[in-house]
Amino acid sequence: MKRILITGALGQIGSELTLKLREVYGENQVIATDIKKDNSEAAQSGPFETVDVTDFNRMMETAKKYKVDTIMHLAAILSATAEAKPVFAWHLNMGGLMNALETARELKAQFFTPSSIGAFGPSTPKNHTPQDTIMRPTTMYGVNKVAGELLADYYFYKYGVDTRGLRFPGLISNVCLPGGGTTDYAVEIFYEAVKNGKYTSYIDKGTYLDMMYMPDALNAIIDLMEADTLKFKHRNSFNVTAMSVAPEDIAASIARYIPGFEISYNVDPVRQSIADSWPNAIDASAAMEEWGFTWAYDLDRMTKDMIENIKKKK
Known part of the structure; x- marks a missing residue:
């Protein structure tokens, strides 16, 4: 039975993914975390911990406390906000991702983080955009996402962390x-x-x-995390739409x-x-x-x- 820690659990994806995972794996098997707690069902329906993803020690402490074997790292600044606050976006998006990957490495946990079509740029083919193609984004969010995809690949090849990801629309x-x-x-x-x-x-x-409608996105995350890697030619940031x-x-x-x-x-x-x-x-x-x-x-x-x-x- 999985023991899953979710960062950014009260955000757009996390608030629904938390409930879906609790439905599938059990309420006590899914530990929701975010920078502050609210009165939402995601925060109240099972274990919740306050975690700032830029604080590595706090993240590691929480993951060890609950003996998690899966980390789903969702905490991030999104595209338009990242353009307004690019330095903060880099600090949160990349610092938080590195902390989550290091936690997964130490605990030998399975790992998921989403990428985005924002990873593409104006020189990317516009129609039928391939899985593998040129990626030269012109936004801070896009730069974060490309770097994140590469970093997740690095942790798989360098340390054997079972990293997986979707490139969401x-x-x-x-x-x-x-x-x-x-x-x-x-x-x-x-x-x-x-x-x-x-x-x-x-x-x-x-x-x-x-x-993509959120119910399809949630099912895609679960299906990817449960998939046998035997057919995998890629590992992170599969195009989905x-x-x-x-x-x-x-x-x-x-x-x-x-x-x-x-x-x-x-x-x-x-x-x-x-x-x-x-x-x-x-x-x-x-x-x-x-x-x-x-x-x-x-x-x-x-x-x-x-x-x-x-x-x-x-």
């Missing part, structure tokens, strides 16, 4: 609001649709980006369930420039072939589920 959730990502519009649009029947997008029409959409595509899907919904545009130059440096659509065939990656939600099925769940909160 934009993630869409009805549970936890996003915090500082370029693709946040794809979450905000649903909340504004239910509340006001209209939305002003900071990303311009015609800007295609890969997206479910759909490639532009703001007007999401708006059209919403209008099928909320007639009269309107979208307008007030483009944010910073976030638009980040989005323009990322691929239009990535190729996830390596993940499909090497560990059976699949997804359940296309755009319309996701839209229906998002709207139904947001309406329940009103």
Whole structure:
């Protein structure tokens, strides 16, 4: 039975992954950690410890206390916020990752950390972006992600740490609001649709980006961590995606369930420039072939589920 420590457990991915893992492996088998505790279900439904990921001693102390055999390192500053605070982003994103990897090395623990399509850059092929391709990002977040992918590979080859990772697209959730990502519009649009029947997008029409609904992302993490490595040709940062959409595509899907919904545009130059440096659509065939990656939600099925769940909160 796994004993899993999650950093950044109260963030966008962590708040849902914590509950999913507790459902699968047992409440007491999943230790949630974050820089401070709140009243969320993720914090209250099982073991929780306050951990600043830049504090190696505290992270190691917590991991040893619970005798964990798996570390899922999610704590990070996201793309738009990282551009505003690049030095802080490097300190948290890379310092925290190094501490988590060192903890995994010492405890011989399995290790997961997510990467992102932000690891790609403007010179990366825009369509059918391959698993293995040129990666020259022009954002601090992207630089962090490329460095993180290489560092995780290094810990596998140098120390034998069982590192695994996914290169996530934009993630869409009805549970936890996003915090500082370029693709946040794809979450905000649903909340504004239910509340006001209209939305002003900071990303311009015609800007295609890969997206995935959170339930598919959570299943992908678990499937990867449970996968037999026999078929692995890669180990970290598998491309995964479910759909490639532009703001007007999401708006059209919403209008099928909320007639009269309107979208307008007030483009944010910073976030638009980040989005323009990322691929239009990535190729996830390596993940499909090497560990059976699949997804359940296309755009319309996701839209229906998002709207139904947001309406329940009103």
